[in-house]
Amino acid sequence: MKIxxxxxxxxxxxxxxxxxxEEHFHFLEWLKQQIKQHEIDVLLIAGDVFDSPxxxxxxxxxxxxxxxxxxxxxxxxxxxIIAGNHDSAARLEAPNPLLEDMxxxxxxxxxxxxxxxxxxxxxxxxxxxxxxVTAYCLAVPYLRQGDYPSAENYSKGVQQLYEQLFNKVKEKxxxxxxxxxxxATGSEISEDDRSERTVIGGLECVSPDTFNEAITYxxxxxxxxxxxxxxxxxxxxxxxxxPMSFAEKNxxxxxxxxxxxxxxxxxxxxxxxxxxxxxxxxxxxRPLEEVLQVIGELPxxxxxxxxxxxxxxxxMTEPEPSYKxxxxxxLKGKAVRLAxxxxxxxxxxxxxxxxxxxxxxxxxxxxxxxxxxxxxxxxGTEMPDTMxxxxxxxxxxxxx
Numbered sequence: 001m002k003i004x005x006x007x008x009x010x011x012x013x014x015x016x017x018x019x020x021x022e023e024h025f026h027f028l029e030w031l032k033q034q035i036k037q038h039e040i041d042v043l044l045i046a047g048d049v050f051d052s053p054x055x056x057x058x059x060x061x062x063x064x065x066x067x068x069x070x071x072x073x074x075x076x077x078x079x080x081i082i083a084g085n086h087d088s089a090a091r092l093e094a095p096n097p098l099l100e101d102m103x104x105x106x107x108x109x110x111x112x113x114x115x116x117x118x119x120x121x122x123x124x125x126x127x128x129x130x131x132x133v134t135a136y137c138l139a140v141p142y143l144r145q146g147d148y149p150s151a152e153n154y155s156k157g158v159q160q161l162y163e164q165l166f167n168k169v170k171e172k173x174x175x176x177x178x179x180x181x182x183x184a185t186g187s188e189i190s191e192d193d194r195s196e197r198t199v200i201g202g203l204e205c206v207s208p209d210t211f212n213e214a215i216t217y218x219x220x221x222x223x224x225x226x227x228x229x230x231x232x233x234x235x236x237x238x239x240x241x242x243p244m245s246f247a248e249k250n251x252x253x254x255x256x257x258x259x260x261x262x263x264x265x266x267x268x269x270x271x272x273x274x275x276x277x278x279x280x281x282x283x284x285x286r287p288l289e290e291v292l293q294v295i296g297e298l299p300x301x302x303x304x305x306x307x308x309x310x311x312x313x314x315x316m317t318e319p320e321p322s323y324k325x326x327x328x329x330x331l332k333g334k335a336v337r338l339a340x341x342x343x344x345x346x347x348x349x350x351x352x353x354x355x356x357x358x359x360x361x362x363x364x365x366x367x368x369x370x371x372x373x374x375x376x377x378x379x380g381t382e383m384p385d386t387m388x389x390x391x392x393x394x395x396x397x398x399x400x
Contacts (some may be wrong), residue, residue, distance in 0.1 A: 002038060003177065004270075005256040007046035008033065008219030008240040010086065012059030015309060017313070019291075020242070021062065022305050026275040027241040029064045034270055035074055038257060042127050043070070043077060045183030046221030047084025047142055047240065049092065058224040064095075071241045075272065080125055083108035083141040084221055085183040107139040110147040118149065118166055135175040135216070135260065138165045138166050142181040142222075158182065161211040166231035175216040182206045186230035187223055189236065211235055217258050217263055225251050226269065233267060241276040246340065249278035254313050277308040279336065283343035285313040288323050292330050301335030311329045316343050326380050366395050 007029075013020050050059055071077055081104065083089040089108030096106055111119040126269075127135040132169065140161065148157035149164070162178065169176055183189070185205045208300045211218045218235040225248070226239030238256050244247050254272040258265060282294050291314050312327060324341060331338055370391055374383045383391075 001042065001125065001133055001175075001260045002040050003042045003044060003217070003219075003258040004031075004035060004038070004040045005044045005074070005180070005217075005219040005236070005238045005258065005326055006241070007238045008048040008084070008224055008244075009045075010048055010051040010244055011063055012051045012055045013244060013319070016242075018309065018337060018339065020172045021058065023242055023275045024062060030064070031241075032066070032070050032383075034255065034257075035070060035077065038270075040074070040077060041129055042137075043079045044137070044177070044179055044219045045079070045081040046179050046219050047082050048086045048221055049084070051086055052086065053088035053091070055091075057313050064223065066348075067099070067102065067104060067395040071104065076130075079104040079126060080127075080137050081106045082139050082179050082181055084220070085142045087142075089141060089361065103253060105139065106118060108141050110141070110143065119160070120132050120168055121285055124168060134176070135320065136169040136172065136176055138162065138169075138178040138215075139175065139340055140165070140178070140180050154204050155206050155210075158206050162210050163212070166215065170212075170214060175260075175265075176214070178211055178212075178218040180206075180218065181221040181222075182224055184210075184229045184235070185206050186222065188225055188227055190216075204347050208232055208235055208313065216260060217267070219256070220278060224248050224313065226254060228255075233292065234265065236267070239317055242276075243278050246278055246280055247311075249302065271278065276306055278311070279308045280311040285315040285342070287315050287317055288320055292326065293332040295327065295334070298334045299332075300333050303335060303337055305338050311342060313336070313342045313344055315346060317346055356395060367392060 011024055034040070049063060055063075067079065071079070081092070083092045083106075087108065091108075093106050094107040099106060105125050107123060107125070110220075111122050113119055120370075123139055125137040125139045126133040127137050143158055143161070144155075149160040151157035151160055166176060166178075175228065183205050185207050199228075211232075216234065218239045219230070220235070223237045224240040224244055225237065227237050229235040229237070236256055238252060239251060240248070241253050241255075243251055243253070252269075252271065253274055254270050257268045257270055259268075280290065281298075291312060292376075295312070311330075314323060316323075323343070327341060328338070367388075371383055371388070
């Protein structure tokens with residue numbers, strides 16, 4: 001059995017006002033080629049199909065056109081899709097009666113029976129090879145409050161759900177594959193990328209021990225960097241098909257192919273080259289005159305769909321009301337697409353908080369700001385632990 005694992009497409013994303021539809025077309029065409037070339041039996045899509053719970057009509061057309069074309073070209077292909085935190089679970093599941101005729105299974109919600117118990121069987125999807133059940137998939141969507149068994153916290157509840165599901169199939173004598181859309185402890189998020197942050201300051205992180213060692217492969221979504229979790233070869237994030245922010249500009253894109261046979265399991269990353277890249281100049285924020293010199297070194301040419309998106313980092317050492325105009329003028333005739341000008345403020349010598357953009361101020365934790373102010377006000381003295389604990393409880397209660 002050959003399985004392809006992908007996630008976090010974010011169809012419909014607008015990147016600093018640029019429409020990324022052609023970039024998604026490029027990826028989906030490549031994905032269809034990989035499925036055909038490698039004779040894939042099962043495609044797993046681990047959440048965040050769309051960038052918004054209310055996707056545009058065009059984004060939905062792109063999605064359903066892909067599903068129709070890939071299943072028409074590969075009649076034996078089975079597709080399993082789970083909802084992510086960006087998806088509307090109900091919207092994703094709505095066409096299930098039609099999709100199931102195309103051998104496509106979507107799991108967006110966690111059902112409960114008349115007694116109030118979780119319908120475990122609904123989340124267990126048989127995987128077929130040549131008409132025979134050769135594996136089971138634990139298709140668990142993004143879990144919200146109330147979607148998991150009663151437990152002392154989110155992580156424990158999620159772990160109990162996966163344990164209950166695995167116990168249902170572990171004696172069947174065939175491989176088990178798990179899916180999830182979550183943040184696992186031990187995984188890496190892109191620096192300064194708020195789109196990957198957990199909702200409650202890390203309380204929603206799930207231990208890799210949630211996934212039993214006997215599970216053949218765990219296909220995860222949510223984090224945008226392709227990676228193994230806690231050095232477990234068979235617990236992976238596929239990553240996004242293209243960078244979704246400048247924090248992800250160096251991430252490798254692609255999908256994961258899993259081959260399961262009598263000799264064991266082979267896991268391979270299939271690299272994908274996005275249509276357009278992301279470029280940040282200069283490497284560190286510099287004064288305007290230096291930035292203009294760096295812009296002058298950019299390649300000349302026409303702007304096309306393959307032209308990279310550009311982020312410019314400028315250090316604002318003094319008021320400069322015309323900096324945007326000067327930058328835009330310098331970029332004329334350059335083969336890049338200006339996406340963002342990050343005006344950085346110089347670091348105060350006594351401050352522990354580094355220079356940051358206006359938008360970046362929003363990413364600084366309130367506690368870090370308070371610790372920094374306290375240290376500067378009291379000559380470098382650290383905040384007492386009792387005061388820090390009290391402040392942490394207030395921040396948690398306020399939900400900030």
